[in-house]
Amino acid sequence: MKSAVITFPGSNCDRDMHVALSKFGFKNKMVWHNDNELPKSDLVVLPGGFSYGDYLRCGSMASKSKIMQSVINFAKSGGLVMGICNGFQILVESGLVPGILLRNKYLEFICKNVFVKIDNKDNPYFKNLDKEVFELHVAHNEGNYFCTNDQLKEIEDNNQIAIYYCNDNGKTEEKFNPNGSLNNIAGIFNKEKNVLGMMPHPERMIDESLSGEDGSIFFKNLLNNIK
């Protein structure tokens, strides 16, 4: 299976993502933001980091970069596009998923492990997973998901909420939400469920001795789903 990770100026999780994808069997290519064409891929990843120094609004500049037109076309034709952290911010700014990520409610940069609960497995990312609660790492300043009431109704009606912040038992409450996001949302899909944006970093949880293995479970399952 082939994947592509886009590197924007200021991306800093692009190589971690490359390591993770390669470890679980993807043939990954790194793609520069100024390229016009995507290589043939089964999965495109917009990585975390601080593209364009977070100028104007996080992800806003990167969402207008050259390669994004190809990424948007790829997504519109049903291709799998995953945005992690800053990649999620780029996805919302490019209009591929609804809403926006605001500054964290308590104005702190958050860097810690959190638990997230998978709500909906009827999609290529989470299908066949045999667990619901994952421990993943977050590191962000703008992860406070927000959308209009109309958008919220729409994403709820279409089952577009991918993951919620929760505790280790899968209980979703505001006290387990690190950034004040609307309804404890940590990640969402587009309507067709081929585009996933989420704040937590699965690529940071792929080594038992360094972190945890919940990211490994996610990537192995994703590869099997795409095969």
Place this chain on the structure above:
Amino acid sequence: MKVSAIITLKKDVLDPQGKVIQQTLDGMGFKDVNEVRQGKYFEIDVKENDPKKAQKIVEDMCNKLLANLVIENYKIIEIQ
């Protein structure tokens, strides 16, 4: 022409930075503040001498990049 635009958060959107600024002002002795909302200001010099056309160009920029209309409003405040 120089076109000035301000971008402000919509009414229902939480502005944690504005809140902290208000708290700090309060600590400094400015006790009569109901609310502080933080926004952005742009001054854009466009190669266009017709004020109406210049305004249109900057409005287009606001719609497409400078503002995110999910959370923000924009207003052209000066054309000179």
